[in-house]
Amino acid sequence: MLPKTAEYALRAVVWLGRNPELTESADQLARITQIPRRYLHKVLQELISAGLLASRSGPGGGYGLTISPEKITILDVVNAVGSLERIRECPLGIPSHTSLCPLHAELDRVYAATEAALASVTIAQLTQSSSPIVPFCESQT
Numbered sequence: 001m002l003p004k005t006a007e008y009a010l011r012a013v014v015w016l017g018r019n020p021e022l023t024e025s026a027d028q029l030a031r032i033t034q035i036p037r038r039y040l041h042k043v044l045q046e047l048i049s050a051g052l053l054a055s056r057s058g059p060g061g062g063y064g065l066t067i068s069p070e071k072i073t074i075l076d077v078v079n080a081v082g083s084l085e086r087i088r089e090c091p092l093g094i095p096s097h098t099s100l101c102p103l104h105a106e107l108d109r110v111y112a113a114t115e116a117a118l119a120s121v122t123i124a125q126l127t128q129s130s131s132p133i134v135p136f137c138e139s140q141t
Contacts, residue, residue: 003082018135026041
């Protein structure tokens, strides 16, 4: 349901949210999150433009969060690289449809529920989960 760009952005932000005071090089991020290096650069630039990340040059530099993981939601990250499209008017452009037909109204309710669900989960919740499955790590069994 989410575009690949949003998935990649979430992988990067979740990884950086594990240790928000640290920075990570793009090469290391690409390796750990399994994002193609060229595509990662595009994603990182979009996250910087949205104000979620900053980059630092030089030794010990890299990319890091600018906002606490407790204050970043999944929806914030998704919106940083695109957005969930809501249906505001008839997608077919039918002039007599001054409001949404039952089909498009129901689809928009689904999109609204998805938006609300993504807005209710923070990056900190993901990184501090009690799940035995840790993002980007082989589970210890």
